[in-house]
Each structure stands twice: as structure tokens, then as C-alpha cells.
Amino acid sequence: MNTRFPERKPAPRWRRRKDTRPAEILAAALEIFGERGYDATRLEDVGRRAGCTKGTVFLYYESKSELFKAAVREAMLPQLRETEKLVDEHRGGARELLESLLRMRWDHMERTRLSGLVRLLLTETGKYPELARFYNEEFIDKNQTLLRRVIQKGVDGGEFRAVDVAQAARVVVSPLLFAAVWRHSFDQVVPAPVPLELYFETSIQIMLAGLATSNVHQTV
Amino acid sequence: MNTRFPERKPAPRWRRRKDTRPAEILAAALEIFGERGYDATRLEDVGRRAGCTKGTVFLYYESKSELFKAAVREAMLPQLRETEKLVDEHRGGARELLESLLRMRWDHMERTRLSGLVRLLLTETGKYPELARFYNEEFIDKNQTLLRRVIQKGVDGGEFRAVDVAQAARVVVSPLLFAAVWRHSFDQVVPAPVPLELYFETSIQIMLAGLATSNVHQTV
Secondary structure, three states: OOOOOOOOOOOHHHOOOOOOOOHHHHHHHHHHHHHHHHOOOOOHHHHHOOOOOOOHHHHHHHOOOHHHHHHHHHHHHHHHHHHHHHHHHHHOOOOHHHHHHHHHHHHHHHHHHHEEEEEHHHHHOOOOOOHHHHHOOOOOHHHHHHHHHHHHHHHHHEEOOOOHHHHHHHHHHHHHHHHHHHHOOOOOOOOOOOOOOHHHHHHHHHHHHHEEEOOOOOOO | OOOOOOOOOHHHHHHHHOOOOHHHHHHHHHHHHHHOOOOOOOOHHHHHHHHHHHHHHHHHOOHHHHHHHHHHHHHHHHHHHHHHHHHHHOOOHHHHHHHHHHHHHHHHHHOOOOOOHHHHHHOOOOOOHHHHHHHHHHHHHHHHHHHHHHHHHHHHHOEEOOOOHHHHHHHHHHHHHHHHHHHHHHHOOOOOOOOHHHHHHHHHHHHHHHHHHHOOOOOO
């Protein structure tokens, strides 16, 4: 799926050298949505940061919600594809695959500028059911499907205990969500910041041992 | 600590039968903060729901943030005390105590009307560092201290593996936070709601097995 260009408008103008391209508009949109939230983002500011006018933004995206969805797809689809590739191509055990998948998700959160987006989704989707539905259908649900596949593989192969697979898929990612919430709300005010890498490593240990059929021979 | 009455003003008026009492104002404040969020809560609306004027609200609470803190203390302190009592008085093993503590926290979330408050803390404390600091110092930090005590007891007694105790205390509560976020943002838009009781039971299984020195003899 090509998200770099809008589907509805053929937009031949992008071929002209000096025009602002959709990709630049989307990058600017993602930054500003992340910094200010959905409500406070204005299309003129997105245009200004992308080096064009509000009119040019509207040329490509019919509304703020269309711009938002396009920017989220631009940011999230490559990550989803990378995760799908990992699961499809993995040849080892389920435990190893689950660990790789969780590390990949963590890396995606840490190395991209998506913490602002996570904050937006946590704080504003309650007000905008359409955005919540979009995000759930296109990303959460697909990521959960991958996690269920991996956990089911572990249960079927005897590596994991007979847990409820759908709920376990939610439990194993909940520490990542905690980290995003913490960074947004509390990290700025506590005297000593949470050592997030150590937190993440601890969560990996607990989740893997918690799913394993036997953890007696594991080192910690 | 008595939070039912403000510390700064002696407020003898609460003795008069027909006056609105602080407790009624706090109950109304908690409801309205939970429903509308911090920004959108107006003191006149709190007064109206409590059956008094904005002036009466100001008689007891100097500002919106003072009212907010008093309402949160009124709601959260009994829960914190109950959790402290559980930990102080428990005589069995650490695993059993941790399970009881997590179930108590879950019950607190489920049976009270605090999910609106959790949403507020997640969504608005980023804008109000003072509220984040207050909540962290008076509740998160105290609850984390209790959890660390329980996990350390398990590590010292050989029931739990040698995890990083401070980070493990954060990991074990992260599924509860996920549930609050989900209920706020996504539950309204998904075709099939998450079965939260099953989710919680699955998280308890994974956390307890993940911390245990050995889980080979456990049934699932």
C-alpha cells in the first residue's frame, strides 16, 4: 500500500520541483500533531513547517482527520511491515520470536519520534471515536494478531503454558504502554527518572518466564 | 490524616444542618472532574451538583487545584490505607501477598468510579506538572513502595527470582494501566469488547509465574 501519495487526488503537481511534496507535509504534520495534540494542530502551521500554504495542504488532504490518518500511516506502516516480516520469516522457537518481536516494538518506540503520537492517541482518542477506530483497525488489531500467532505457536509447541492467547497478547505489551504514559505524564516531575532500559529488560524477563512451560533452568 | 475537612479554614459552618458539607463538595468534584476532565470542570458546576454556590466551594477550597487534590485524596487515601494494612498484616508467603495486593488494586479500579480519574491523570497531567507531582508523591510512590516491599520479601525468601525489584514493581501493575487506557480510548469503538476479567486473570498468571523461582508444579 502506497501511503506517500493521496489516493483521491492524482496531484500531478508533485512532479514540479519546487512544490512541497506530500511526504514533507506528512512529516511536518506528524511533528506538529505529536507536539501539540490533535485539537491544537492547525493546518496553516503544518503548511508553514512544510514550506507551503494551508491551501497546498488541503490540495492533498481533505480534512484534518484525513491528514492525521495519512501521517499516522506514513509513520506506522513501515513498522508494522517490519514486524510482519519478522514473524513470517522466523524459523526458531516461539520464545525467541516473542522476545525479538517485543524488542522490535520497544526499538520502534524509542528510536522514532512517536512518543508524541502515543500521547495523542492516549489523550485524545476518547474524544474522537473515529480516530480510535482507525488506529485500532489499522495498527493495534494487526499487531495483536501477530502477537497471538506467536503465542499460539508457543502454546501449540509446548514452549508456553496454556494461557488465554488473546489476553496474553495484550498483557505482554502492557509494559510498553506504561512506559509511554510515564514518559508523557510523570517523568518530568519525579526526582529520579525511571531507568527505562532496565524497566524494559525486567518486563521481558518476567513475561518470558511467565509464559514458559518451565523456567527452572533459566538464568536471570 | 483527615482529608474530609480543609486544613486552612476552620469552617465551623459545616456544623449547620442545611449547609453543604465538604464531603458533598468533594463527591461532586470527583464526579465532574472524572466526567469532564480538569480543564473543563468549573467550580460553579461542582457547587450546583453539591447543592451550593461557587462561593461555598471557594469557602472550603482556595482554587481548582486545591479542590482537585482534596477530591483525589478523599477517593484514594482509603484505598492506599487498605493496601498498607494488607501488606502490614499479611503473615503468609510473598507470592500470595502479591496476588492479594494486585487483586485489591484491580477491585479498587473496578468497583469505584475512578476510571474517570485515571483518564484525567493520563490525559491532563502532562499539562499540569503540579498535579502530576502531587499524584506521584502521594499515591504512585507510596503504592510502589508497598509493591517493592512485597517483591523484595519474595526475592529474599527464595520465592521470587533475583529480578530488579523497583522495575518489577512497575511491570506488575502495567496491565492495570493498560485496562484503564483501553476502557477510556478504545472500548467504545471495537466490535467486541475486551473481556477485562479474563485479561486481568491472565495478567496475574503471567506475573506470578514470571516472578516465581520455579513454576513447573503450577497448574494454569
